[in-house]
Amino acid sequence: MSNPEDTHTSQKVALVTGGGQGIGAAICRRLARDGYHVVVNDLELERAEVVAADILALGGSASPAIADISDSAAVDRMFDQVEAQVGPVTALVNNAGIGGNAAIRNVTDEYWAHVLAVDLNGVLHCTRRALGPMRDNRAGSIVNISSRAWLGWWGQSAYAAAKAGVIGMTRALAVEMSSRNVRLNVVAPGLIDTPLLRNREPDALARLLKSVPIGRVGTPEEVASAVAFLSSDRSRMVTGQVLYVCGGKSVYAYPDWPDEK
Amino acid sequence: MRIFTWPAELPSSLDGFFTAVEAGAGGAPLVELQSLDAFRSVRDGDEPDSLLIIPDAALELGGSTVGEVTDGLLALATAENLNTVVITGDGMLGVDTDDFADAMCGAAAVAAVRSIAVRRGSTSRANVICVPAAVFGSEGSQRGAIPQPVESIDVAEAALFFLSDENTYLNGQVLFVNGGRHLFSSLSA
Numbered sequence: 001m002s003n004p005e006d007t008h009t010s011q012k013v014a015l016v017t018g019g020g021q022g023i024g025a026a027i028c029r030r031l032a033r034d035g036y037h038v039v040v041n042d043l044e045l046e047r048a049e050v051v052a053a054d055i056l057a058l059g060g061s062a063s064p065a066i067a068d069i070s071d072s073a074a075v076d077r078m079f080d081q082v083e084a085q086v087g088p089v090t091a092l093v094n095n096a097g098i099g100g101n102a103a104i105r106n107v108t109d110e111y112w113a114h115v116l117a118v119d120l121n122g123v124l125h126c127t128r129r130a131l132g133p134m135r136d137n138r139a140g141s142i143v144n145i146s147s148r149a150w151l152g153w154w155g156q157s158a159y160a161a162a163k164a165g166v167i168g169m170t171r172a173l174a175v176e177m178s179s180r181n182v183r184l185n186v187v188a189p190g191l192i193d194t195p196l197l198r199n200r201e202p203d204a205l206a207r208l209l210k211s212v213p214i215g216r217v218g219t220p221e222e223v224a225s226a227v228a229f230l231s232s233d234r235s236r237m238v239t240g241q242v243l244y245v246c247g248g249k250s251v252y253a254y255p256d257w258p259d260e261k
Numbered sequence: 262m263r264i265f266t267w268p269a270e271l272p273s274s275l276d277g278f279f280t281a282v283e284a285g286a287g288g289a290p291l292v293e294l295q296s297l298d299a300f301r302s303v304r305d306g307d308e309p310d311s312l313l314i315i316p317d318a319a320l321e322l323g324g325s326t327v328g329e330v331t332d333g334l335l336a337l338a339t340a341e342n343l344n345t346v347v348i349t350g351d352g353m354l355g356v357d358t359d360d361f362a363d364a365m366c367g368a369a370a371v372a373a374v375r376s377i378a379v380r381r382g383s384t385s386r387a388n389v390i391c392v393p394a395a396v397f398g399s400e401g402s403q404r405g406a407i408p409q410p411v412e413s414i415d416v417a418e419a420a421l422f423f424l425s426d427e428n429t430y431l432n433g434q435v436l437f438v439n440g441g442r443h444l445f446s447s448l449s450a
Contacts (some may be wrong), residue, residue: 167450171450174406221427229422244431248386
């Protein structure tokens with residue numbers, strides 16, 4: 001579904017994992033608007049095709065790519081294909097992840113391993129593969145989507161551990177890659193208007209909103225705007241940053257204290 | 262929407278900063294403030310406005326003291342419908358020079374902005390851009406992980422990012438435009 005006219009190797013190529021829905025889809029559309037050929041990665045082909053078709057309909061350039069990011073061999077194959085079709089990835093956005101809300105008594109070994117396999121190992125697999133050409137070409141940007149939840153919240157022990165791991169990995173690699181003109185940054189969203197959030201009970205959402213100083217949920221487009229800034233040369237002296245897109249919740253989120261369960 | 266700016270004069274190291282902001286701000290007029298204290302009297306009413314201040318520039322040029330800056334920041338705490346962007350040194354991470362006053366000014370700015378972000382978040386927002394002190398013409402190391410120096414255009418791009426209507430969910434953030442210098446400090450995530 002790529003536009004053959006745009007497949008020369010000097011073009012900007014963005015790969016967005018989990019790009020088939022929610023925040024990832026908004027990131028894909030935004031980066032396409034900014035002139036990237038966008039590779040829309042997802043687990044499901046149909047979702048990736050829909051987003052890529054939307055971008056093409058708006059005059060942009062995009063193609064779908066299927067891979068389970070928790071499988072490093074599948075990730076390597078996806079990058080091989082992308083490089084053959086449209087050239088090396090110049091901007092990687094590690095957005096794919098799984099949520100989850102589990103009190104510690106429900107955090108089984110299997111649950112813990114699954115969350116870390118996708119939310120942390122998946123970021124490693126894509127980052128490691130993308131950094132090869134970026135390092136050789138001395139150019140590139142990686143934005144990893146973490147979460148405000150890494151600071152701590154009820155029921156988030158596995159998710160927070162994975163998202164904290166993403167921040168540690170990003171900061172370490174920001175140092176390691178700094179002399180190679182490759183930058184790595186983190187966007188940490190707070191409460192964002194996604195289907196997952198809309199499915200919450202109204203009372204639960206109202207309670208959550210009390211912890212957001214701005215008093216509303218954010219939009220996927222607002223997260224995408226932060227990703228676009230950190231991916232671009234507008235932020236050429238920014239690396240290892242953790243930028244919270246959270247309405248101020250990261251500053252001090254006064255909770256509506258839940259009852260002990 | 263207007264963009265109030267202070268101080269009117271910047272060190273030569275920031276040449277081109279206001280020009281770049283004006284060019285990128287989509288026609289919003291820049292209004293120079295003669296002092297931070299003057300803001301409340303110059304701004305009539307509570308129409309949505311932006312405020313872009315660079316306290317360290319005033320300190321560097323000798324036009325203000327740390328006390329005057331903190332008094333001015335305190336006066337901002339009650340402002341409604343205001344998008345505040347403060348550009349300050351990254352000395353709040355700890356300095357290895359004798360610029361303690363600049364470091365303390367930056368720490369005060371960060372604390373003020375974060376408090377405004379929480380306390381006034383229902384109508385206003387506020388964010389900080391932290392840069393190496395060399396951006397204000399101070400002596401001392403500016404070397405970050407990225408070997409190139411920070412230039413005024415880098416600071417202007419960050420300011421435009423926070424001023425943009427696309428980014429109204431950013432509130433209380435500290436953006437380090439310092440080539441990754443903050444990565445070597447624990448106060449940075």
